[in-house]
Amino acid sequence: MPMRKVMKGNEAAAWAAKLAKPKVVAAFPITPSTLVPEKISEFVADGEMDAEFIKVESEHSAISACVGASAAGVRTFTATASQGLALMHEILFIAAGMRLPIVMAIGNRALSAPINIWNDWQDTISERDTGWIQFYAENNQEALDLILIAFKVAEDERVLLPAMVGFDAFILTHTVEPVEIPDQEVVDEFLGEYVPKHAYLDPARPITQGALGFPAHYMEARYTVWEAMENARKVIKEAFDEFEKKFGRRYHMIEEYKTDDAEIILLTMGSLAGTLKEFVDKKREEGVKIGAAKMTVYRPFPIEELRALAKKAKVLAILEKDISFGIGGAVFADASRALVNEKEKPIMLDFIIGLGGRDVTFDQLEEVVAISKKALEGEKVEEVNWIGLRKEIL
Amino acid sequence: MAVRKPPITTREYWAPGHAACAGCGPAIVMKLATKAFSEAMEEKYGDPNAFAIAHATGCMEVVSGVFPYTAWKAPWIHVAFENAGAVASGVEAAWKKLGRKGKILAIGGDGGTADIGLQALSGMLERRHNVVYLMYDNEAYMNTGIQRSSSTPYGAWTTTSPPGKYSIGEDKPKKWVALIAAAHQVPYVATASIGDPYDFYRKMKKAASVDGPAFVQVLAPCVPGWRIPPEKTVEVAKLAIETGIWPLFEIENGDFHNIKFQRFPKDGKFKKPIEDYLRLQGRFKHLFKRPEAIQELKNQVKEMWRILGKEVELP
Numbered sequence: 001m002p003m004r005k006v007m008k009g010n011e012a013a014a015w016a017a018k019l020a021k022p023k024v025v026a027a028f029p030i031t032p033s034t035l036v037p038e039k040i041s042e043f044v045a046d047g048e049m050d051a052e053f054i055k056v057e058s059e060h061s062a063i064s065a066c067v068g069a070s071a072a073g074v075r076t077f078t079a080t081a082s083q084g085l086a087l088m089h090e091i092l093f094i095a096a097g098m099r100l101p102i103v104m105a106i107g108n109r110a111l112s113a114p115i116n117i118w119n120d121w122q123d124t125i126s127e128r129d130t131g132w133i134q135f136y137a138e139n140n141q142e143a144l145d146l147i148l149i150a151f152k153v154a155e156d157e158r159v160l161l162p163a164m165v166g167f168d169a170f171i172l173t174h175t176v177e178p179v180e181i182p183d184q185e186v187v188d189e190f191l192g193e194y195v196p197k198h199a200y201l202d203p204a205r206p207i208t209q210g211a212l213g214f215p216a217h218y219m220e221a222r223y224t225v226w227e228a229m230e231n232a233r234k235v236i237k238e239a240f241d242e243f244e245k246k247f248g249r250r251y252h253m254i255e256e257y258k259t260d261d262a263e264i265i266l267l268t269m270g271s272l273a274g275t276l277k278e279f280v281d282k283k284r285e286e287g288v289k290i291g292a293a294k295m296t297v298y299r300p301f302p303i304e305e306l307r308a309l310a311k312k313a314k315v316l317a318i319l320e321k322d323i324s325f326g327i328g329g330a331v332f333a334d335a336s337r338a339l340v341n342e343k344e345k346p347i348m349l350d351f352i353i354g355l356g357g358r359d360v361t362f363d364q365l366e367e368v369v370a371i372s373k374k375a376l377e378g379e380k381v382e383e384v385n386w387i388g389l390r391k392e393i394l
Numbered sequence: 395m396a397v398r399k400p401p402i403t404t405r406e407y408w409a410p411g412h413a414a415c416a417g418c419g420p421a422i423v424m425k426l427a428t429k430a431f432s433e434a435m436e437e438k439y440g441d442p443n444a445f446a447i448a449h450a451t452g453c454m455e456v457v458s459g460v461f462p463y464t465a466w467k468a469p470w471i472h473v474a475f476e477n478a479g480a481v482a483s484g485v486e487a488a489w490k491k492l493g494r495k496g497k498i499l500a501i502g503g504d505g506g507t508a509d510i511g512l513q514a515l516s517g518m519l520e521r522r523h524n525v526v527y528l529m530y531d532n533e534a535y536m537n538t539g540i541q542r543s544s545s546t547p548y549g550a551w552t553t554t555s556p557p558g559k560y561s562i563g564e565d566k567p568k569k570w571v572a573l574i575a576a577a578h579q580v581p582y583v584a585t586a587s588i589g590d591p592y593d594f595y596r597k598m599k600k601a602a603s604v605d606g607p608a609f610v611q612v613l614a615p616c617v618p619g620w621r622i623p624p625e626k627t628v629e630v631a632k633l634a635i636e637t638g639i640w641p642l643f644e645i646e647n648g649d650f651h652n653i654k655f656q657r658f659p660k661d662g663k664f665k666k667p668i669e670d671y672l673r674l675q676g677r678f679k680h681l682f683k684r685p686e687a688i689q690e691l692k693n694q695v696k697e698m699w700r701i702l703g704k705e706v707e708l709p
Binding site: 023024026050051052054055056057058060061062064065066067068069070071072073074076090091094098200201202203204206207208209210211212213214217 | 441443444445446448449455456459460461462464466467468469470471472473474476477479480481482483484485486487488489490491492494496513514516517520521
């Protein structure tokens with residue numbers, strides 16, 4: 001029988017790692033993710049987890065050790081956030097290019113400067129081009145579940161790409177919620193053993209990994225990563241189906257909430273989705289035709305699902321905790337790609353919100369709705385809007 | 395008829411066809427190091443192939459693994475420039491969990507070891523991974539075209555330490571990574587030179603045989619980088635020992651009070667002048683117009699020996 005425990009998001013991630021039985025974990029402490037390696041250390045110390053835990057001297061070495069271990073053919077896990085993820089940046093490309101299905105838990109946190117330990121998604125969003133699959137969790141249960149799903153998808157032979165699971169700093173990493181811990185036997189069935197056919201460092205069958213690719217081969221190597229990421233769309237959906245069968249919880253690429261007759265749809269990721277649902281309920285009571293949607297998978301970008309969602313809306317308002325300076329939010333830019341050649345599309349608006357742990361309040365969401373309504377009525381509004389700025393200190 | 399056993403194994407892990415320059419010193423290192431490793435693995439585990447290689451970006455990485463070819467007959471991985479120590483740590487941890495016997499060989503040049511990879515090396519040593527880190531020291535960033543590293547000796551020309559009106563070439567003393575490695579109190583640290591291949595071979599075998607981490611820093615002249623003719627590689631590497639500019643030593647468990655020296659003159663008097671070593675190399679040519687720079691280099695070499703506990707005389 002699955003067990004229910006009250007735990008922090010970080011503990012949920014550590015439990016997921018324990019259930020997935022990685023053989024090697026390499027991690028370095030960083031706020032807000034530190035509790036993940038701490039908890040794993042305890043599991044290992046108590047003999048509840050049979051993994052080599054490498055206490056590396058930096059995040060750069062954490063991911064490098066994971067690459068070495070994964071290339072040697074074992075299931076591998078790590079956790080980090082923010083500056084730590086940024087320090088890994090170079091090696092993230094290499095992990096994907098070498099097709100190593102490492103799974104990483106991220107307590108989504110802002111990037112310096114100014115230094116800030118609180119929540120936004122700039123860390124993982126900035127790694128969107130590295131070839132890693134990206135999931136975003138709404139709550140602690142999702143953090144646990146999505147890490148298991150991430151292993152399943154990453155290790156699938158049609159994919160073989162690394163995957164990261166983001167869950168919001170403090171809002172989830174440090175907040176206790178009831179979490180159902182699945183049975184070990186069912187997780188074992190769900191994930192199976194990881195025995196790679198492409199990555200091993202075995203003296204009995206020596207291979208070279210990480211060779212130099214000249215212009216004659218480089219582009220094809222990159223194309224195979226593109227193909228693998230395209231394959232991941234199908235594999236993720238299969239994994240969601242199988243997960244539901246085994247564990248009873250349903251996941252979607254994009255999960256919709258009261259969108260069917262909505263004129264305005266608020267699209268977001270992560271824990272903000274919970275706030276939006278409550279806000280939508282409130283606005284519905286006031287008679288506003290509004291819905292919400294949560295993107296659980298950001299890479300591969302759910303293009304078809306977004307097109308289906310967009311068909312329902314007159315205004316698609318994207319609320320995101322990241323900024324690509326000089327253009328706007330990254331999710332907005334990606335969503336624009338998904339809809340650019342659609343014959344009919346909603347007005348698309350971008351809302352930069354909640355950066356560096358700024359609380360997202362209903363007042364701010366009212367501002368989002370007000371701007372969306374103006375656009376709906378044909379008034380010209382900004383495409384990219386910063387919400388909740390303290391203009392008095394600017 | 396009795397057949398004499400070859401002095402070193404005839405097994406090869408470094409195949410011909412790699413793209414290194416004619417007379418490449420580091421290529422000799424690759425060949426000898428893997429052979430020595432294999433002998434040690436055979437003696438220790440009964441399996442000469444019981445090792446894998448984690449290679450930092452650099453000349454030897456670039457010339458040996460150009461897809462779809464490889465010069466390596468051993469399991470081999472390259473990830474990036476600065477992380478060979480960390481990658482090797484991960485491979486070693488995985489091998490442990492797979493129940494595989496053997497040892498991991500990490501390889502980096504002086505740039506990948508003394509500079510950009512120093513932290514990953516330190517972490518690997520400190521955590522006591524069962525890894526031998528082999529630093530082939532050609533005393534500059536040769537793969538990018540001869541830029542100074544912290545392991546470049548005083549006075550040497552490189553493209554980023556050019557001699558000029560206000561420069562004598564490289565103006566800092568050489569950083570000795572072997573001493574930094576030894577400060578980690580790991581089981582075994584040694585310096586070597588391809589100018590004494592048997593000494594290098596013995597040290598690589600020893601490094602591979604000990605339980606836990608080991609570090610070997612081997613001098614490996616670079617033909618284009620040192621501006622030497624390809625047939626002089628080994629001669630230059632020998633002169634480095636004979637003139638005293640390159641110490642051969644072993645430090646076990648960080649015991650700096652009991653350093654073992656090889657080829658050290660009993661009276662502390664080196665017979666050949668450092669000028670003999672410098673003269674063969676284009677990278678030091680300009681020093682012969684600057685005798686005070688040669689004197690400064692000699693002072694630094696004496697100081698290096700003094701730190702190692704030896705008073706020396708240099709002719």
